Amino acid sequence: MHDRCSSLRRACARFLAGLLCAAALGGGPAWAQLADVQIVVTSRTATTTGYNEIAARCPAGWVALSGGVETGTWTVTTLAPTFGTTALFQLANGTQNVAPDGWYASVDVLEAPSSLALAVVCARPAGQVRTVVASARAAYGNDTTATAQCPAGFRAATRSAATWWCSA
Numbered sequence: 496m497h498d499r500c501s502s503l504r505r506a507c508a509r510f511l512a513g514l515l516c517a518a519a520l521g522g523g524p525a526w527a528q529l530a531d532v533q534i535v536v537t538s539r540t541a542t543t544t545g546y547n548e549i550a551a552r553c554p555a556g557w558v559a560l561s562g563g564v565e566t567g568t569w570t571v572t573t574l575a576p577t578f579g580t581t582a583l584f585q586l587a588n589g590t591q592n593v594a595p596d597g598w599y600a601s602v603d604v605l606e607a608p609s610s611l612a613l614a615v616v617c618a619r620p621a622g623q624v625r626t627v628v629a630s631a632r633a634a635y636g637n638d639t640t641a642t643a644q645c646p647a648g649f650r651a652a653t654r655s656a657a658t659w660w661c662s663a
């Protein structure tokens with residue numbers, strides 16, 4: 496599975512691609528290995544301008560497929576999955592035996608007070624899942640790509656803006 500990434504706004508940022516791989520059971524598509532899907536939304540009020548954070552978690556035993564933050568009078572600086580208390584950028588390149596369990600956003604709020612809302616799409620996997628991480632250095636104004644592939648016996652379940660996910 497390949498993905499082309501758009502330019503990053505900050506110089507020398509690290510671009511990460513994550514792929515959630517699902518076990519390929521019965522030869523069907525990987526998303527068929529995901530039972531029950533639900534959206535978890537969290538919100539809060541930012542009372543000060545500047546950087547603010549917000550996170551949403553999936554129920555125990557569920558995996559995060561995608562996430563998004565409501566737009567408003569702020570600039571999104573980070574939008575990425577979380578792995579317990581570990582951020583995506585803290586994972587090493589390669590196949591990881593962890594699955595994302597939530598979503599995180601940091602925003603630069605221009606006007607306060609301001610309402611922030613973050614949603615995460617969660618699913619209950621029917622089999623094993625793996626996360627494949629790939630990273631590349633990005634400079635302001637330059638396109639950067641990072642490519643990740645699921646291990647043998649796994650298929651890509653979903654992908655999102657800066658991350659891809661695979662499951663078994």
